[in-house]
Amino acid sequence: MIHKNLFILSLLFLAACGTAYRPDLNKAEALMIDHPDSSLNILEKIRIERVRGRKNKAKYALLYSQALDKNYIDVESDSIIRVARDYYAHRGSNEERAQAFYYYGIVANNAGDIDEAMKAFIPARIYAEKTDNEYVKGLIYSAIGNLHYGQNSFKESIKYFIASAKSFESIHNNNQLLSLKNLGELYRISNNPDSALLYLNMAKNKAKICNDTLQLLDIAEFNLQMQQNSD
Numbered sequence: 001m002i003h004k005n006l007f008i009l010s011l012l013f014l015a016a017c018g019t020a021y022r023p024d025l026n027k028a029e030a031l032m033i034d035h036p037d038s039s040l041n042i043l044e045k046i047r048i049e050r051v052r053g054r055k056n057k058a059k060y061a062l063l064y065s066q067a068l069d070k071n072y073i074d075v076e077s078d079s080i081i082r083v084a085r086d087y088y089a090h091r092g093s094n095e096e097r098a099q100a101f102y103y104y105g106i107v108a109n110n111a112g113d114i115d116e117a118m119k120a121f122i123p124a125r126i127y128a129e130k131t132d133n134e135y136v137k138g139l140i141y142s143a144i145g146n147l148h149y150g151q152n153s154f155k156e157s158i159k160y161f162i163a164s165a166k167s168f169e170s171i172h173n174n175n176q177l178l179s180l181k182n183l184g185e186l187y188r189i190s191n192n193p194d195s196a197l198l199y200l201n202m203a204k205n206k207a208k209i210c211n212d213t214l215q216l217l218d219i220a221e222f223n224l225q226m227q228q229n230s231d
Contacts, residue, residue, distance in 0.1 A: 022056075024042050024043075024045070024046060025043075025046075025056075025059060025060060025063060027042055028040075028042040028043050028063050028067065029063055032063070032066060032067065032070065033135075036066075036067055036070035036071050037071055039063070039067045039070075040064075040067040040068065040070075040071050043060070043063055043064045043067050046060060048060055048061060048064070048080065048083070054087055055087070057083055057087070058083055058084045058086075058087035058088060058092070058100075059084075061080050061081060061082075061083040061084040061087075062081075062084040062088070062096065062099060062100055062103065064080055065080055065081040065084065065103040065106075065107070066099065066103060069103060069106055074110045075107050075110060076107065076110045076111040077107070077111075078104060078107045078108065078111075081100070081103050081104045081107050082104065084100040084103070084104070085100045085101060085104040085120070087100070088100035088101075089101075093131075094127045094128070094130040094131050095127075095128075095131045095133050095136060097123070097124075097127040098123075098124045098125075098127035098128035098131065098133075098136055098140065099124075099136060100124075101120045101121070101123045101124035101127065102120070102121065102124040102128075102136070102139060102140050102143065104120045105117040105118070105119075105120030105121045105124060105143060106143065108120060109143075109147070114147060114150070114151070117143075117147060118144070118147055121140060121143055121144050121147070124140045124143075125137075125140050125141070125144065128140050134167040134168070134169075134170065134171065135167070135168070135171055135175075137163075137164075137167040138163075138164045138165075138167035138168040138171070138175055138176075138179070139164075139175075141160045141161070141163040141164035141167060142160070142161065142164040142175070142178070142179060144160045145157045145158075145159075145160035145161040145163075145164060145179075145182065146182075148160065149182070149186065154186050154189060154190050155190075157182075157186055158183060158186050158187070158190070161179045161182050161183050161186065162183065164176075164179040165179040165180055165183065173210070174206070174207075174210045174212055174215065176206055177203055177206040177207055177210060177212065177215060180199050180200075180202045180203035180206060181199075181200070181203040181215070181218075181219065181222075183195075183199040183203075184196045184197070184198075184199040184200035184203060184219075184222070185222075187199060197223070200219055200222060200223055203215070203219055204216065204219045204220075204223075207219060
């Protein structure tokens with residue numbers, strides 16, 4: 001009986017250890033959009049090898065990869081995000097699955113593997129479009145647009161940046177601003193100055209709303225260059 005009680009107590013202890021970090025994961029997730037630095041600080045205090053259960057490990061891996069990306073820390077090793085991708089490839093919500101493939105694609109792109117990145121962004125887009133999360137959709141559309149941009153596939157790039165600008169329309173940050181600015185550049189490269197100026201003006205208005213002085217200066221300089229080239 002003593003051995004049985006000790007066994008039960010051991011199981012309860014392991015279960016408690018395995019769930020003690022869950023409030024921290026929930027807090028990190030809640031802070032992710034507006035305070036990604038705080039989110040990363042919380043997650044860095046949790047080591048993935050101490051997280052028990054595939055589901056919990058996948059959640060941690062997804063949040064940690066997201067926090068690194070939002071703090072502009074480029075990661076080239078897929079050792080962490082692969083845990084999330086492999087788990088959410090077969091289970092989880094559409095939003096979780098979209099994000100897992102998206103961040104796996106981001107890491108692949110950081111490592112210079114464009115083909116692997118595009119292979120990841122395709123299912124990410126499919127899963128995202130089954131949700132109402134316009135922010136995630138916008139991120140994925142932008143990522144695909146950037147890949148096409150890098151491959152000089154400007155027509156496809158324009159299509160995805162238009163989609164990302166639409167997804168980001170109701171979000172109060174500079175994501176839409178960057179999409180509009182990219183569209184201005186793409187239309188300039190495509191010898192369509194009217195559309196280029198249209199999107200640059202839209203980007204300028206968005207920069208004013210976001211109080212983004214640096215982007216305003218950058219757009220003003222870009223406009224000036226276009227006018228000089230047309231003279």
